Amino acid sequence: MSAHTQHGSHGSMGTLMTGFALAALLTIVPFALVMGEVQISRITMIGLIMGLAAVQILVHLVFFLHVNRSAEGGWTLAASIFSVIILVIVLAGSLWVMHNMNENMMPMPDMDHMMNLQSQQG
Numbered sequence: 001m002s003a004h005t006q007h008g009s010h011g012s013m014g015t016l017m018t019g020f021a022l023a024a025l026l027t028i029v030p031f032a033l034v035m036g037e038v039q040i041s042r043i044t045m046i047g048l049i050m051g052l053a054a055v056q057i058l059v060h061l062v063f064f065l066h067v068n069r070s071a072e073g074g075w076t077l078a079a080s081i082f083s084v085i086i087l088v089i090v091l092a093g094s095l096w097v098m099h100n101m102n103e104n105m106m107p108m109p110d111m112d113h114m115m116n117l118q119s120q121q122g
Contacts, residue, residue: 011066019063026056050091057087 011019030049038045061067061083 011063015063019059022059022063023056026052026059046095050095053094054087054091057090058083 030052033045033048040048067079067083
């Protein structure tokens, strides 16, 4: 590998693997929390998952998009403010979509009862 590939603006293989490992860990932990049916409150679970999602977005910005504090990396006040705005929009939008899906797509208790009655009659 050339020196540019090793230490250039695209990061080294070690840096990319560190980012990959962190991104994988930040995906596996929330999945394990949900699938393992950990006994914590729903609000705490949502907060924990959203917090880990925010950290994962930052990992992607730093390790894969190479947004850092060096002058050549372009970590300026405008870039950091833009990143925070995008982060808030993505997290708030995700919560909004999940809430609306929960409210509008979950079967109503009366519908379950009616379905049971129909299946018993038929």
